[in-house]
Amino acid sequence: VESATQDHIRVTLIPGLNPQIAIPRNQLIRFGPVLEPTSIAFKIETLVSSTVPIVPFIEADRFSDVAILTSISVIPDSLELIGPRSSLDTIRSIKTALIHPEVRGLQISFPSEAGHNQSVSISPEKRNLSVEIDAPLDLSRLDHHTRCDRDQVKVRLVLSPSVEKTFSSLPVRFLNRPPGLEVGVDSKELTVTLAGPAEIIESVSDSDLAPFVDLRPFRGGGVYTATAEIPLIERVSIRGAQPRTFKITLTPRGRDSESNADTPVPLAPKTEP
Structure with a gap:
């Protein structure tokens, strides 16, 4: 009941709630018009x-x-x-x-x-x-x-x-050597352990791995730490790599050797850090 006076009451009926209105004995009731809403909008879709x-x-x-x-x-x-x-x-x-x-x-x-x-x-x-x-x-x-x-x-x-398989003493390539700088590294080999389906692991050889270190981010002389990257093999994960990081020392070359700087080598498209 929203409101009530001596002459009438106003009731809101909510569909689905099955409301009940009690009428006092010996009283007459007359239903008036629906006041609101005056219309109901429907959206009909096929x-x-x-x-x-x-x-x-x-x-x-x-x-x-x-x-x-x-x-x-x-x-x-x-x-x-x-x-x-x-x-x-x-x-x-x-x-x-x-x-x-x-x-x-x-x-x-x-x-x-x-x-x-x-x-x-x-x-x-x-x-x-x-x-x-x-x-x-x-x-x-x-x-x-x-x-x-x-x-x-x-x-x-x-x-x-x-299954797992370990590949020892893999040679590491050092790519994109900065011109005018000598590159010194603390290690040139890597040991990698792979895991995956036996039928794939058994077919993997050393040449499929070819780990490398990208020297492109290093331009000035100094000592840096770089992470070796290993090309991905579908459905095979890398369980371990030792060492995974390498100590890189870059020192200036003599002027006469600058023209012999290594040409940058493009990187493999898919790698796992």
Whole structure:
């Protein structure tokens, strides 16, 4: 009740709340006109359908010490949405809920909300291990006007054991030597440890690594510290490098040797510091 006098009362009725008004016995009631609002605006849209890809969302780094995620796929790989065009135009993809693997020794388990946990045991002899898990979809971006044909998918993971390999005494190249300066270094070799799928690690050779130090930032004489860079190899990580930094000493050359300064060498496009 908004207001009341001896002659009338004013009531606001809110749709959906099912209001009840009690009338005193032996009293008459007469309903007057609706005062406000005088009109109600509606937005009417045609329902349309849209198919969007499903993107798996997994914390793969949790098991990177024991296994490498070789491939991941979703079954089915797309989702059909039905709703107003204005809603569907903002949705480009749907993610799965976060897949949070647990690692105990060489066993990786994938907890499920339904209680059907999947697990796989990693061993150096077994490669391309496949595991299929149930994953709910993250539908939090859908409004109440939009519906879809499913709320859960299967995610198939292919895992390979992670192995390590150490490459010793790799020669380090010193690129882009500044003209007019002599370059002195405390070491010219590097030892690198790589980790990744066995089938890739076994095929890596010393020539694939080719570590280098870029001297371009150093222009004046003095003592500097530089970090060795190592070209990246797909699906392979660098577990360690020794030494990783080098002590660089730059001293002026004689005038007669300035014309023999090293020509700058272009850098590799992909490197890992």
